[in-house]
Amino acid sequence: MGRYFGRKLAIYALTFVVAVTINWLIPRFMPGDPVRAMVARAGLQDPAGVAAMREYYTSLFGFDLPWWQQYLNFWGELLRGNFGVSLWAYPKSVGSIILAAVPYTLGLLLPAILLSWWAGNKFGAYAARKKVLDNAVLPIWYVLTATPYMWLAILLAWAFGKVAGLFPVGRSFSASLEPSFSWLFISDLISHWFLPFLSLFLVAFGGWAIGMRNLIIYELEADYAHYLGALGAPQRLVRRYAFRNAVLPQVTGLALQLGVIIGGAVVTEIVFDYRGLGYLVLEAIKTSDLFLLQGIFLFIVIGVLVANFIIDVVYVLVDPRTRVGMGSGS
């Protein structure tokens, strides 16, 4: 088991190195001169200002040093927790802006991921091989899972926010309120949170339910299920065994879907002007604040890696076979 986690951790460490390297490589090896582009996008008129900015960026990227030294410096800054300074919210540091936004994104993502996974698995398993129910819900699930996150978000915002006027659309809480532990603020927070959460939940739910339904069908066709059935075991018992086997690939699937769901959260936040990472992504792109964008990229990677590791631990807890000396599981 130690080897199993060792291997996994090695992969994650390497992934982090690759991500940081991508982050370092891209401004340097993309066609075009990033410094010139960034200065031009800032739209300064004053030539002295342009020159100062050029110099500032050149030293920031360290373009005047040999490449290996640039690379080492990049790591050095990173390990000291320095992600650079944001242009969009100058002179705040990228790290502090991101840290302020992360709670909102996590507050959306965690409930959406966990609840959709749980509900999707339960409902998918329930609908499998139940002809009428299956035929009724399966098309809905397929439509949900094929829906782009932002489109469902737009539809919900339009239908429930604009037309029905049930929920406020825009920002994480009303502009007139100050964060506090009052009922007014918390209810406001929740009413702003609900629609983005719902749209993330629905799309993800469709995918999990379909996955579980299919897995259950395969499990019910497996020899052990037929054998149990032949022994006269009640259908409920067979299904329970099938569920326990089918849930394992779904745990792995959760790790694989993380990136996609985070992408979904980014666009959903953009639709609702929800003030999490997605909002930062949009602002960073609009104002060409590439340091901020790169900082967000690293944060997302770190988040995905941590989540992957948690899922690995959960997998070992759920699947007893991994604990019996299966050294190199991948």
Added chain:
Amino acid sequence: MTQPKPEPDVPVAAGAAEVATVPGVAVVHGGGVRREALHFAVRNRKLVGGFVVVLVFLLAALVGPLFASGDPNAYVGPAAAAPSGEYWFGTTTFGQDVFAQFLHGLRASFFVGVVAALIAGVLGMVIGFTSGYRGGLVDEVLNMITNIVLVLPVLAVLMIIAAYLEVRDVQVQAVIIGLFSWPWVARAVRSQTLTLRAREFVDLAKLSGMPVRRIIFREIAPNMASYLFMVFILLFGGSVLFAATLDFIGLGPTEGTSLGLMLNQAKQWSAMNLGLWWWFIPPGLGITTIVGALYLMNVGLDEVFNPKLRET
């Protein structure tokens, strides 16, 4: 935005095993198997239905822009007009024809889907086959690379690459999406190659001195053909969604239009608040229908190739 999970692995392994148990060479050159598949394919409502929908959209994408020629972003009509006989899908707040944008956007979506799926499919297959067939150190290294790219959040990577590109077009978008969506294919192909490699007809080919490349392409690949076809469809759908997402966050093509870009503009110019539903419903509905039809085709194909799933 569901990226296909590698679970289909389980069913397909079963499917492939079934095909492979048909003795001897008949497996590879089996016209009978193919004819049987075709027999079930044309009778499978999901497959045919999905195929027809995709085909209709494809035709609209190919032929439509010829009729709605000219710049789809041109300011042609009255501002913010509701759908009418003249402007089927209405116009934007700037008087752009939403229908023309939709047709051109469809074309962009299909292009990205097909090209990205081809790139990712070929990469995934080559890496998966090589890794599974060669084994040893090659396998270790390729598997490591696969695992790393698999863990990297694709959208985040695409985001920073696209942000540094000063000029973005659909071609570049297709290539970068393709370059980062292959790992799950490689993984699934690898695990199947591992099981197929151990079969007698592969041993026979090896004994007869066939070169590795021929063994992979002539003996192993045909037995996975059905699966690879499904992989392509899933990659297609996934790439369309990825492209739409990138476009929506403002990293779409700098010239022309696409379905995601239409959504981006609708959001940017607050079509929701102005109640211009004809601006944001068609592009999203188009993506959902295409991707949904692709998934439906995939389910149909699964049933065709895997008799256990067929509804009786």
